[in-house]
Amino acid sequence: MSDEFKIEIVNPEKSFLSKEDVNEVVVPAFEGEMGILKDHISIISFLKPGIITIQAKSGEEKYYVEDGIIEFKNNTLSILTSYIHNLKDIEKNKLLELLKNAEEESNKPEISDQLKYLADQKVETLKSIN
Amino acid sequence: MASLDDLKKRISSVKSTQKITKAMKMVAAAKLKRAQDSAEKGRPYSEKMNNIILNLSNGISDKETAPKLLSGSGKEQVHLCVVLTSDRGLCGGFNANIIKKAKSYFAKLNKDGKELKIITVGSKGNDQLKRVYGNKIIENISFKNSKNANYFDAEKVGKIIIEKFQKEEFDICTIFYNQFKNVITQIPQAQQIIPLNTKSDDQNTSEDNYEFEPDEDEILSNLLPKNISTQIFKAMLENSASEQGARMSAMDNATRNAGEMVDKLTIEYNRSRQAAITKELIEIISGAESL
Numbered sequence: 001m002s003d004e005f006k007i008e009i010v011n012p013e014k015s016f017l018s019k020e021d022v023n024e025v026v027v028p029a030f031e032g033e034m035g036i037l038k039d040h041i042s043i044i045s046f047l048k049p050g051i052i053t054i055q056a057k058s059g060e061e062k063y064y065v066e067d068g069i070i071e072f073k074n075n076t077l078s079i080l081t082s083y084i085h086n087l088k089d090i091e092k093n094k095l096l097e098l099l100k101n102a103e104e105e106s107n108k109p110e111i112s113d114q115l116k117y118l119a120d121q122k123v124e125t126l127k128s129i130n
Numbered sequence: 131m132a133s134l135d136d137l138k139k140r141i142s143s144v145k146s147t148q149k150i151t152k153a154m155k156m157v158a159a160a161k162l163k164r165a166q167d168s169a170e171k172g173r174p175y176s177e178k179m180n181n182i183i184l185n186l187s188n189g190i191s192d193k194e195t196a197p198k199l200l201s202g203s204g205k206e207q208v209h210l211c212v213v214l215t216s217d218r219g220l221c222g223g224f225n226a227n228i229i230k231k232a233k234s235y236f237a238k239l240n241k242d243g244k245e246l247k248i249i250t251v252g253s254k255g256n257d258q259l260k261r262v263y264g265n266k267i268i269e270n271i272s273f274k275n276s277k278n279a280n281y282f283d284a285e286k287v288g289k290i291i292i293e294k295f296q297k298e299e300f301d302i303c304t305i306f307y308n309q310f311k312n313v314i315t316q317i318p319q320a321q322q323i324i325p326l327n328t329k330s331d332d333q334n335t336s337e338d339n340y341e342f343e344p345d346e347d348e349i350l351s352n353l354l355p356k357n358i359s360t361q362i363f364k365a366m367l368e369n370s371a372s373e374q375g376a377r378m379s380a381m382d383n384a385t386r387n388a389g390e391m392v393d394k395l396t397i398e399y400n401r402s403r404q405a406a407i408t409k410e411l412i413e414i415i416s417g418a419e420s421l
Binding site for chain 2: 034
C-alpha cells in the first residue's frame, strides 16, 4: 500500500490545485500547525494566515494562504481558501505590498482582538518568507 | 407612399443598426465564453462549502445554541430581498425576468403582511424597482467599474447583509438571480440564504464522525458568513453568464429582424422606383399621342 492521498485546493474563482500523490501536508490550522498523513481521522478545521507545505512524490511545494477551511475525509483533503499563492511564483513587490497591508491592519486602533491576532500572524508569516 | 429618398434613408439606417447589433452579439458571445468558464470553475468551491456546512450542521449537538445565521432569528416578520441584476441593458428579458420573479414574491409578502426591505445589486434592477418599491430599497450597490464578477465584490455585499442581520434589521434573506442553463434559457431563481436551508439530498450527508478543531459552534459561526459571500458570488457568476447569454440571443434576434426589414424595404423601394418609371413612360406616351 502506498502512503499517498489526494489533495484539492479550491478558491472561489477556480479549482486551484489537485494532486493524487501527496504524502504529507502541513497546514497552519487555527490552533497550531497540523501535519496530515494518510488515514488521518475525518477532520474539519480552520486555517490562519500561514504556509501550507505539500510533500508529494513530485516534490515539495509551498503555498501562502490568508484564510481557509480544510476538510479531510476518505483520504481526500479539501482546502477552501479565498486567497492562496504559490511561494515559488510570488513576486517580491507583491510580498512587500501584502506585508504593508497586513501591518497597517494590525496597527488599526479599533480592531478586535481576533482580527488583530490574524493580522499579526499575517505579518509574521510574510516576514518569514522574506 | 414614401418617396424614394425616404426609403433609401430608412434602408441605410436599418443597415447601420444591424451592424451595431451584430457587433454586440459577437462581443457578447466572446464574453459569454469567459463568463461560462468562470461560472463552471467557481462551482466546486460553493459545492464543497455547502457540503462542509451540511456535515457540520448535522453534527451539531444542540440546535438551540446554533448560530443565528443557521437557525434564524426565530421570527419571520421582516424579509430582506437582494435582487441581483445587470448594470447594462439590451439583454432581452434578462433583467425583466428577475424583476418579475422578485415582484411576485414581494406581492406575496405584502399579502401576508410581512415587512419588506430590498437591496438591489446592479443599476438596472434599481431603475425598474424604484418606481413601485422606491421606499423599500435600503441599499443600492453597483459594480459598474469591475469588469468581471469577482469575489471581493461578493464579499462586500455579504458583509453588508451580515451587518444588517446582526443589527436585527431583518429575519429572512432571499437572493434573486438568473441561473444559467444554456444560451437561450435562463431560469430566474429565488434562494433563501438566511436562515440557511439545510435540508439536502441525503447522498452527501454521511454519518461520518468528524473531529473539529476548534469546536463545531466556532467553526460554524466563522463559516456561515463566508458561505453567504460564497452564495452571492455564485449568484453573481451565474448572473453574468446569463446576462451575456441573454444579450447574445437578443442581439441575434435583432440582427435577424433588421435583415428582414432591409429585405422588405428594398422590395418596396424597387417597386416604387418601377412605378415612378412606368408613370413617366405613360406620361411621355400620352403626351406623344396628343400631338
